[in-house]
Amino acid sequence: MKAVRIYSFGGPEVMKLDDLPIPAPGPDDVLIRVEAAGVNPVDYKIRAGKFKPAGLQTPLTLGRDVAGVVEQTGRNVRQFNSGDPVYALVDRDSGGYAEYVLVRADRVVPKPTKLDFLTAAGVPLAGLTAWQGLFDHGKLQAGERVLIHGAAGGVGHLAVQFAKDRGAYVIATARAEDRELLRKWGADEVIDYKNERFDEMVRDVDLVLDLVGGETQHRSWKCLREGGRLVSTLQPPSETEAAQRHATGAIFMVEPSQPELTRIAQLIDGGKVSVLVQRTYPLAEARQAHEYLEHEHVRGKVVLSVRHPKR
Numbered sequence: 001m002k003a004v005r006i007y008s009f010g011g012p013e014v015m016k017l018d019d020l021p022i023p024a025p026g027p028d029d030v031l032i033r034v035e036a037a038g039v040n041p042v043d044y045k046i047r048a049g050k051f052k053p054a055g056l057q058t059p060l061t062l063g064r065d066v067a068g069v070v071e072q073t074g075r076n077v078r079q080f081n082s083g084d085p086v087y088a089l090v091d092r093d094s095g096g097y098a099e100y101v102l103v104r105a106d107r108v109v110p111k112p113t114k115l116d117f118l119t120a121a122g123v124p125l126a127g128l129t130a131w132q133g134l135f136d137h138g139k140l141q142a143g144e145r146v147l148i149h150g151a152a153g154g155v156g157h158l159a160v161q162f163a164k165d166r167g168a169y170v171i172a173t174a175r176a177e178d179r180e181l182l183r184k185w186g187a188d189e190v191i192d193y194k195n196e197r198f199d200e201m202v203r204d205v206d207l208v209l210d211l212v213g214g215e216t217q218h219r220s221w222k223c224l225r226e227g228g229r230l231v232s233t234l235q236p237p238s239e240t241e242a243a244q245r246h247a248t249g250a251i252f253m254v255e256p257s258q259p260e261l262t263r264i265a266q267l268i269d270g271g272k273v274s275v276l277v278q279r280t281y282p283l284a285e286a287r288q289a290h291e292y293l294e295h296e297h298v299r300g301k302v303v304l305s306v307r308h309p310k311r
Contacts, residue, residue: 003098004286007059009049012287015062023102024072030080030108031072032088036121037096037283038065039302040154044290046092053092061095062286065124066103067117068306077105085111087265089124089256096121097286099306107256112268115275122154122277122301127264129233129254130159130209134166137252138207138231142167147202147223150211151187152178154301155233158264159209160185161273171205173198173216178299185274199223210234221245276300282307 005018025031043062045051067087070080080086088108090096111120133155134140146163150156151172163170164186172187179190191198199219206228208220213234220230221241230237230249237249267273278300281289286304293302 001099002283003061003095004063004283005059005061005095006047009047009058011048012044012290014047015287015290017284017286020061020098022100025074025077025102027074027076028105029074029102030070030077030086030088030105032066032068032086032101032103032108033071033308034066034068034096034099034101034306035117036067036280036306037063037098037304038121038123038125038154039281039286039289039293039304040064040125041293042125044294047290056092060093061098063090063096063098063304064092065089065121065126066096066101067111067115067120067123068101070108071100073105080105080108085117087111087120087124087261089128089254089261091256097283097304099283099308106258109258109261109265112265114269114271118280118303118305119275119277121303122275123158123264123268124261125254126154126301127158128257128260129155130162131260131264132252132254132257133209133211133231133233134159134163134207137250138209138229140166140168140207143169144206145169145171145204146207146209147171147173147198147205147220148187148209148211149173149193149216149220151182151190152299153211154298155211157181157185157276157300158273159211160187162264162267165267165272171198171202173212175297181276181299207231210237221247277303279303280305 070084152174176192204225210232
């Protein structure tokens with residue numbers, strides 16, 4: 001099978017298209033024939049050596065989320081059959097940039113029927129990150145006010161829709177050209193972060209979902225109500241700032257969740273959540289996909305298309 005691998009950390013040029021054996025499923029595994037794989041910022045951070053989870057070593061196949069068809073199942077797997085369309089968040093050491101990938105059966109979910117494979121592949125990592133940031137760590141409830149930074153990106157555009165479906169009042173920061181889209185996705189207010197100071201315009205939010213970090217996170221404390229919550233995917237929130245406001249701050253890393261990914265599929269199939277894929281590339285052009293995601297303004301997701309030889 002073809003797979004995009006790195007043998008050292010560095011720029012996009014370290015990514016190589018290799019031939020590897022098709023893996024055999026263990027007793028509790030599902031072998032997925034990958035039709036599409038999501039490309040995420042964490043992928044290029046790992047590739048560049050800027051983010052090295054414990055135990056992660058080269059050579060490494062990149063990629064965390066996939067959509068495809070069940071090729072084979074392990075002997076203990078009963079809930080899936082060959083030919084089932086599925087999507088999944090894969091382990092960091094498995095790698096979705098490949099024609100086939102092994103995933104534990106308890107992390108695999110039937111693909112949303114309303115989405116094709118390319119669009120479905122953009123959901124698992126971004127969708128679970130948005131869900132867990134808002135609800136597992138952010139404890140967002142109906143009627144609360146949430147401020148979402150980076151709202152037009154892969155995680156952000158799903159977070160806006162999840163929060164709105166939950167019954168929250170959604171304030172989004174993004175570029176001016178993204179305002180119409182964010183309104184369509186349900187944002188009640190959209191702030192142009194390049195020309196407007198969100199920290200001068202927003203007060204008394206219950207939750208800040210920080211998908212940007214840096215100065216944006218620091219300025220966000222002004223927006224929180226007393227006792228509010230700030231959740232980040234990028235950097236630990238200041239304990240000092242949190243204490244001054246009797247607030248809580250948390251940083252988290254996404255975890256696979258079959259129940260949550262199932263619920264996200266239900267929202268998509270119910271017409272309550274849409275998924276934007278801005279650009280697709282063939283698997284062999286993964287380098288170009290990284291360059292685009294790393295250096296351009298991306299709405300929604302970037303996805304790799306995996307084409308299999310005719311059998």
